[in-house]
Amino acid sequence: MAVSDTATMGTPSCTDPVALHEWYPISALVEITPGLVHRTQLLGGAISYTRTPGGSRPVVWPSGGEASGAEVDGLAVDHQLPVRVKFGYVWTTLGRPEHELFDIAECDEADRRIQNGGSIMVATSAPRAIENFLDMGHFPYVHTGILGAEPRTEVLEYDVEVTDEEILATRCLFFQPQAALSASDGQMTEYVYRVPHPYCVMLYKSVPTDASRMDVIALFCQPMTEERVRAHNFLCMVDAVNSDTALKRFQQLIFGQDKPILENQSPRRLPLDPRAETPIRADKSSISYRRWLSAKGLTYAVIPATAPSPTPAPTPAPTRSS
């Protein structure tokens, strides 16, 4: 186990009530070995988790001295943290959330291929990962030949609705050479983006083989620290042909291309001051996301706006000019 993991034993460094009273994913349920200790970090503190013998129930607790891989009886653990199992992941909280987790209606459809595409650690903040996920503008440059290609780089005007509960970006259209593993040709792909949680985002994109349905791909971020995230890649696909392994491989190929971009962004925490970084049209959902976090009063893993802006904040994006 890394020195850095044991240095912050048990006690979270986070004092932000908005972040504390929230649910976070810590692992795919199937990746937890019953009876053995697994360790990770959440909001700067070390937590341990296991499944009870027989595997029925996940148990999560603030880490004591137990080592990763040691045997443990989950039923006998004191100071258990609240647990939810949803979308195939174990979620926990260090606070007392007054709300339950969001829903994804498509998960109830019988033919959906639902799995964890991989839980990958990235040296960036959770909001940076969310913002990158929302951005179509990088497709031709980072996912060249797959999710985008030059010269078709234009992000067309799209709609963003914001409520207290979530951000919804609709009518997002982008030309994609290979929109999904099941795609055989380039196509204009329609996306819907949804942010129902400060550190969780999902996209709905048209299924190449069935235009009436949408694949759902989500990024559930576990904020290990303010500048380190474990990104759980959730897949809920319509695909009767490709194997689970092939679907995971495609998702990891895409996320593996994003990773070095995310790790080279500076600062790692997301600045919420509207003057901090210059927006362009493609950033309309990003601007909404930053404002939404500001309105929630979130301070963890962001650089909060320090003073009220002297002038009204810029309009999210110009209307389509062409």
Add this chain to the structure above:
Amino acid sequence: MMKIYDYELSVNCYKQRLLLGILGVPYESIPVDFFPGWEHKGEAFAEINPLGHIPVIDDDGYILRDAQAILVYLALRYDPSGLWYPVTDPRVAGEVASWMAFAEGTTNTASAARLHDTLGYPFDIDTVRAGAQKLFRVLDDHVWFHEQQERPWVASAPHPTIADLALFPDVMLSEQGGISLLDYPALRRWTDRVKHIPGFTVMSGIFPAPAGAAPAGAAPGGATVGRPR
């Protein structure tokens, strides 16, 4: 057709895809659920490789494991120019073998650091990072001295060899294990030369060289090497 038991984010699998792409050899990639499924450690995969490692190739029924060994086989079998593994020159062949062994060391250190930081492998991160830095210092010095002698590649041949391909991905992805290449300027120049080898392909996390003039030393050897057609 040649099959590779393959994982997108594996540097050792990428080396094989890189050489096959350069040689223009068609192959079929058999995806292995390395992460999060640990398929390579399962019983079914033990039939293919009891060591539980990838890559493994199946070339028309001939099965071979071990990243560096597969590079040797592919070069001898599919490179009619004989330049990628130049066995006719004993000294160059010896150097290639030496740097291929060195690549096992970078896998056990630089690659291990990346697996720790990215996928949560339980390595002692300080130990593996220090090990990688020690090896990178040796390699950076070596490449710098070679550059002074107008030898752009790790072996003393005037063209790249499988030793360059064996070392390239661990160096290129080391920042994902917390090892900055800022301290190794000769390595940065050398990775740029590798990216200009004709037929070069990328993996997730490695981007192509920006369009523009190839760096000195890349084109002459590379342009003629290993293009049988």
